[in-house]
Amino acid sequence: MTKGNFDTARGLALLTMMERIRAFEEQAILAAERDKLVLGAIHPSIGQEAAAAGLIWSLVKDDYLISTHRGHGHTLAKGADPAAMMRELLGREGGCCGGKGGSMHIADFGVNMLGANGVVGANITIGAGAAHAVKLLGGDQIVVDIFGDGAANRGPFLEGINWGVIFDLPILFVCEDNQYAATTHTKDVTGGDGPAARAQALGLRATGVDGNDAETVADTGAEIVQRIRDGGGPEFLHVITYRQKGHTSFDQAAYRPDGEAAARAATDDPIQRQKDVLTTAGIAAADLAAIHDDARAEMIEALRLAAASPFPSTDTAFVDVQDVGSPAVEAY
């Protein structure tokens, strides 16, 4: 399905993944706001789907991925089951984490997705450690360690990246820059020339990419991933994107300049851009619509399954804390 230099199969796969991510989050937001079934905070990545779909395209199942509180897209792209993810968001039995973690701690170790994280920047050192283990054990995996622009102002950014450099680890540090650190514009609270310049100062090869162009993210990601697989050592990728929604699904993002989000959604939406690319490549509108409809149907079904699932047994409140001194034996 390659037309000229364009890889149509990959192009369609990237669109499919982005549509699935968006449909998942749209259903999650409905579950929160319409159905009151998601009780805790969820952090949508709507508008950022190209980063997840494009980057993870080059990974295999054994490669490790570690993510942030805004990690639904990364988790889905790594191969997690959306029904298990949706059960987790609803705090139900059969959720990826048994309903104990929710959105902010979503993880699927079955596909080596080592978890989202509720603490900004904390995953930077943890991902470096997973890469350290790969090196110690002589494995051939690589680690993709995704964090946001806000994390560049936390200590683990320096400590974790330095760790990757000095131990020459097989890791790609990815700053998925959606321009807002919670509700503050990142440029207002970040000194110097930003995350990539900081990473370069620590000795990393740093690349910047238009994070709303799935094809470019996938191309650039594939080149970097291959270099790391070939033993080239750690690298840094600055993926510049835009968060179309608020910090959480409850946040109306009134702090943004009037019209900014609407304008970006209208002109720089990664899904629409990928549809345009595919249309130019000759894909019929009906085929693109079918991808959208299938993704939506899949996630409506995921939500239906999740809502029909029971809450976890209360016994599990004491399970998987620790073996020695387990609260299942003695909690007081």
Place this chain on the structure above:
Amino acid sequence: MATMTYSEAARTAVREAMQTDATVWCVGEDLGRGGVFGQYKGLQEEFGAARVCDAPISEAAIMGAAFGAAMAGTRPIVEMRFSDFALCAVDELVNQIAKARFMFGGQSRAPMVIREPMGMWRSSAAQHSQSLESWYAHIPGLSVICPSTPQDNYSLLKAAIQCDDPIVYFEHKNIWGLEGEVDLDEDAEIGKARIRRNGGDVTIVSWSETANRAAEAAEQLAAQGVSAQVIDLRSLWPWDKPAVLDSVRKTGRLVVAHESVAVGGFGAEVVATVSEQAGDSLQGRVRRLGAPRSLIAYAPNLEDKMRVTSAMIADAALQTLGRTPT
């Protein structure tokens, strides 16, 4: 049986674990030179720089990276140099390591030993002398071990390395050179106290270096005709409630002594548990000894003001018996 120091006992436990399990490795500052107290001496020569790994002064990265490596199939021994410095890595330990197994629904484990040299040691002042073990006993997901003898440092460190959950392991800086007989075949069960001395008149509960002071106090009490039972808890979570409750039911008297600040210390937990579960066995008022809620100074006479001594423990024991210390 071999005679070795507290430090050598720990090093022996680490060496044996590294010989038997290729996934065990050590990471921390200055380990290649033996660690700041020599407790890793010779290990890098024996096992190489990858497995006895010199880290930058980046406590958060040491803790966080070791955690990532634990989730990815290795068993790290994390050296924090001084327990005070582990405060630079509290997010990694408390928010990440302690919670990962539960939060991810049992998908992951963090088999780690976090070694944190604790306590007062020759004019080290306020940032190199603290005893913060009770903080970590408060955190679900963590176990807390505080050995007081070479034997226990060997046996408990070995048990901690074999454990599949994270353990905060407090070695006391003042007793690295303490010598004792070590039976390499003696296994320790985490959560089981050691009865340092049997006695029927008063129960003295302690741990870490202060347990050695408690044992001395028991000698002093014996000279005054008082038979003290000295219980070295060895671990604060889990802790050996049956041993303490059984002893108090026998003696009816209780002294708890620790080096950390008395206010909010783990001694309060021990006393509260005894009150709830064996309160009607008590025949005298309970005594709880810990540091005053002040700071540890550099000057030796000021530092001494923070110490719980064997004489203080013996006096407290006499008070529980209604006797006036002489």
